[in-house]
Amino acid sequence: MVTRRAVLVAAPALLILPARANEPLPVLASFSILADFAREVGGDRVSVDALVGPGQDAHTFHPAPGEAQRVARARVIIVNGLGFDAWMDRLARAANFRGTRVVASEGIRTLKARRHHHHGHGHDHGHHHHGDADPHIWQDPKRAQVMVRRIAAGFSAADPAGRAIYEANAARYNERLEALHAWVEAQFQSIPREQRRVVTSHDAFAYYGERYGVTFLAPQGVTTRAEPSAQQVAQLVQQIRRERIRALFLEDMANPRLIEQIAREAGVRVGGTLFSDALSPPDGPAPTYEAMIRHNTRMLVEALAG
Numbered sequence: 001m002v003t004r005r006a007v008l009v010a011a012p013a014l015l016i017l018p019a020r021a022n023e024p025l026p027v028l029a030s031f032s033i034l035a036d037f038a039r040e041v042g043g044d045r046v047s048v049d050a051l052v053g054p055g056q057d058a059h060t061f062h063p064a065p066g067e068a069q070r071v072a073r074a075r076v077i078i079v080n081g082l083g084f085d086a087w088m089d090r091l092a093r094a095a096n097f098r099g100t101r102v103v104a105s106e107g108i109r110t111l112k113a114r115r116h117h118h119h120g121h122g123h124d125h126g127h128h129h130h131g132d133a134d135p136h137i138w139q140d141p142k143r144a145q146v147m148v149r150r151i152a153a154g155f156s157a158a159d160p161a162g163r164a165i166y167e168a169n170a171a172r173y174n175e176r177l178e179a180l181h182a183w184v185e186a187q188f189q190s191i192p193r194e195q196r197r198v199v200t201s202h203d204a205f206a207y208y209g210e211r212y213g214v215t216f217l218a219p220q221g222v223t224t225r226a227e228p229s230a231q232q233v234a235q236l237v238q239q240i241r242r243e244r245i246r247a248l249f250l251e252d253m254a255n256p257r258l259i260e261q262i263a264r265e266a267g268v269r270v271g272g273t274l275f276s277d278a279l280s281p282p283d284g285p286a287p288t289y290e291a292m293i294r295h296n297t298r299m300l301v302e303a304l305a306g
């Protein structure tokens with residue numbers, strides 16, 4: 001009996017032994033924020049790369065032909081899902097990828113993607129064809145914790161010998177994200193709810209907004225691929241004046257011209273730059289997810305309190 005049990009336990013470990021036991025697990029994330037989560041969970045057991053790096057826009061990303069090779073070299077790929085990074089799945093098919101695919105949004109309660117907040121005449125410019133869920137789930141530090149657990153589960157599936165390490169790393173990191181969430185909540189406490197209204201270029205902050213009671217208006221909708229019509233811009237300018245919205249923000253990876261134009265026309269100053277869909281380079285203000293949430297929160301609170 002004892003012998004049989006030992007064999008049963010040992011067999012799976014033999015089957016999944018990594019090709020080179022001392023090499024870190026090669027992981028490819030679709031964009032920089034997922035890569036940061038992956039590094040926290042994997043530590044030095046993994047080597048993480050991102051297809052869409054710091055400061056780059058995943059919405060408009062077009063993989064170069066050679067990038068299927070980067071997918072082929074990975075043993076784990078991490079996608080957000082919800083139509084945000086569908087190009088990663090196309091690459092995986094092209095590369096005949098047979099490793100572990102982690103969908104970080106799995107099991108997360110999503111919000112419906114808002115259309116342009118003015119339902120006037122411009123209508124849909126064909127950018128909601130990926131379905132109705134807003135993909136920007138990472139902007140909520142509570143949902144981010146679910147994403148972190150997904151990644152840990154994916155790493156454990158690809159590298160069962162590391163399971164205890166991945167789970168411990170994920171639990172420790174999630175404690176930090178829980179503390180981060182509490183910190184954000186505390187920052188907003190002194191700002192009356194009705195004052196928490198902000199304009200950004202694209203609609204990337206609905207999850208953050210829902211969590212912390214901030215209303216975000218965005219002329220571009222949930223993707224940076226869309227251009228609002230002149231009429232939609234004019235309506236937004238009117239709304240800013242009417243509702244006395246005081247905070248307008250640029251985004252790290254979006255064209256600043258639109259927001260600068262709206263700020264001029266509405267007579268409101270630009271509060272700064274928020275990081276929405278990408279981290280900053282290492283020497284910038286948001287090189288990690290935690291730094292990004294802190295930076296965005298400080299900018300928002302400063303502009304709304306001022």
Ligand SMILES: [Zn+2]
Pocket residue numbers: 059136202203204222223224276277
């Ligand atoms: Zn976005």
